Amino acid sequence: MTGLHLYNTRLRCKQSFSPLEGDHVRIYSCGPTVYSAQHIGNLRPYLFADLLRRVLRAEGYRVTHVINITDVGHLVGEVETGEDKMEAAARRSGRSAGEIAEQFTRQWREDCRRVGCLDAQVYCKATDHVEQQIALARRLEAKGYTYAIDDGLYFDTSKFGRYAEFARLDLSAQEGGSRIGDVPGKRHPADFALWKLTAPGVRRQQEWDSPWGRGFPGWHLECSAMSIEYLGQNFDIHTGGVDHIPVHHTNEIAQTECAYDVHPWVNWWMHEEFIDFRGDKMSKSTGNIYLLDDLVERGVKPLAYRYFFLQAHYRQQQTFTDEAIEAAAIGYDRLVGQAIEVRGVSGKPDPEKLGEFRERFRAAMRDDLNAPRALAVAWEVARSRDLSAAERWSLLAEFDDVLGLDLAGAVPRTAASESNPRIDARVAEREGARRDGRFGEADRIRDELAAEGIVIEDTQEGVKWRRR
RNA sequence: GGCGGCGUAGCCAAGUGGUAAGGCACGGGACUGCAAAUCCCUGAUCCCCGGUUCGAAUCCGGGCGCCGCCUCCA
Structure with a gap:
């Protein structure tokens, strides 16, 4: 297998990658809902997207990366309450939805930076693009894909023949049991809100006027509207968690492909798997690790968490245990230690010896971002007796452009860090x-x-x- | 119940037909006054049963176990 191959959820197989437009790759990543702190499991999507970016960069592509920030419209449990996560968080804390969004956005950005993620070119907020979302809903309405009920404007999934295709859904199975709490008037369980109307007598912090009345956009709409805004009606890669396949991404596709008569709207859909916390309740009250800061308190560096991430394939569930993160922390420190030994050493490398390792590292990453295999090559280089110090550093520095572990700057944990x-x-x-x-x-x-x-x-x- | 994934050394985890990457832990060694830190060395026939094949961890069938989704959780 030569060249970059990426797994495409749309086709359920790996495919040789090539961009729609020259050497320019456009990526949209489903971002966080900023109503609460992002825990370390929530960081995996961005570590994955960052790895993708770095590999594309190493392959010589120019990348435009857009990440959205969901600060409205993501509903909580029961649909009938009409409350979304931002509103609920605001009510609980007594602060404004805007303040909460800002706080958790800032924290998330900082955490991403700490685990070595490159900044995206665009971070776009749903509340800054309500106009575009309304325009998209109107477009769908004009084309006859919607129906209005008391609760708001809904997308009629029966009008989109390919609706079940992407997630390979069995829609007939959904017909039967209309769920408790389902919205009255919905024609099919899979139909979803494009615009939710504020319930009579309710005053929301976040609401806007629309052709259908005062309310707020449905969650799925923002990704369609904003990706089109920044990346155009066709782009290369859309990333997100596997949980988004059956609902969120299915609905995004329905909206966009119907509104613009494009297919496929996005060429590559890539989904990262979840981290398995082994049933451990991820809660502060039980003292389990939850946030990146909690790891740091325990002496695990943020980049050690990145190292942990790189040890498993992104499409595989990864088991997180105290023992596993500790092993990663030690492993990372030792790799840094190896790097420090050779850091900055210059000399004349033997191109032939370098070539073999370079090829194996590249081949691993080109095979659907097989970071564990690539990391193993980095270790081989670090511990090689056949390579000179200059050769080892030359390779490690090069690999680190993709790994992002700061092998050039990280300090060993053995160094005394304070005086008392x-x-x-x-x-x-x-x-x-x-x-x-x-x-x-x-x-x-x-x-x-x-x-x-x-x-x-x-x-x-x-x-x-x-x-x- | 339906759909999908997984089950590889104590732990995390690559490998998807030709005789098991890597990291951590353990053990051994070097270093040390002794340690710590560091460095070096060392371990598995791949959940079970049956089948296909010259050959399977890798393919097929059955079983057991675990996880996820089907409920707007990455």
């Missing part, structure tokens, strides 16, 4: 004892510090200490 008069003094005392051969005394001080989480390391450059 009291601890420094105790360390000096121990040194004195050691010089005098009073090892019992020296060991006693070491044990004492260890009890409070201070680890002492006797390195070539002298004694250092760090917190466990």
Whole structure:
């Protein structure tokens, strides 16, 4: 297999990749709903999209990446309440929906940056594009794909012959049991809201006037409207979680292909699998790891989480356990340690020796982004006895453009990171004892510090200490 | 119930027909006053049963187990 091959959900197979337009690749990634903090599982979509971008870049493509921010219209559980996640969060916290959106957007952007994701060219918010969403709904209405009921304007899925195709749905199975809480007047369970009307007597923080009345856009609409706005009516790759295949992406496709008579609207649909937390309740109350900050508190660097991500294939569920993340943290530190040994060493590399590793790394990534296999090649290089330091660094630096692990700048965890008069003094005392051969005394001080989480390391450059 | 995925050494995880990548842990060694840190070495025939094949972890059938979706969770 030569050249870049990517798995396409639309066709359920890997395909040789080529962009619609020269060497320019346009990507749209379904982004976060910013009503609460994004936990580490929520970060996988962006680590995946970033890996995709970096591989495309390494293959010589120019990439335009758009990520949306859902700050309205994502409904909570029961449809009849008409409340969306932003409104609910605002009500609970007593703050405005806008403030909440801003806070969690900022936090999410920061977390993405910390795990080494490159900035997208465009971050677009649903609330900034209500006009475009209304225009798209009107277009669908004009073409006869919609019907209006008390609750709002709905897309009539029966009008779109290919509706079930993308997710391979069995629509007849859905016919039977109309669910509790389903909207009265909906003709088919799969039909979905393009525009939701604010219920009579209700005052929403986020609502807009529309041809159908005051209300807010349905969740699926934003991705269609904004991707068209920034990427055009056809583009190359749309990414998201596997959970979006049957509903969200199916509906996006229905809306867009009907509105613009395009097919396929998007060439490649790529979906990352979930992280499996092994039934552990991901909640703060039980003390389980939840946010990136929680990992950091435990001494796991954000980039170690990226390393963890790279150890498994994006289309495979990845098991997250304390042991697994700890293993990744140690593995990452050691890889950085290996890099530091050769960092910046220059020399004349043997192109033949480099070529073999370079090809294997590239082949792995070209095979539907097989990062685990590529990472294994990086380890082989790091530990190779046949390569000179200059050759190892040359390859590692090159690989890191794709891996994004900051092998050029990361610091080893063994370095003392702080100074503290009291601890420094105790360390000096121990040194004195050691010089005098009073090892019992020296060991006693070491044990004492260890009890409070201070680890002492006797390195070539002298004694250092760090917190466990 | 329907649909999809998975089950590889203690753990995480590649490999999808030709005799099992990589990381972590464990054990051994080097280093150390002893440790720690670091570096080096070391481990599996692939859930079970049957079948196809010269040959299967890889294909087919059956079983057991786990996960996801079908409810606007990445």
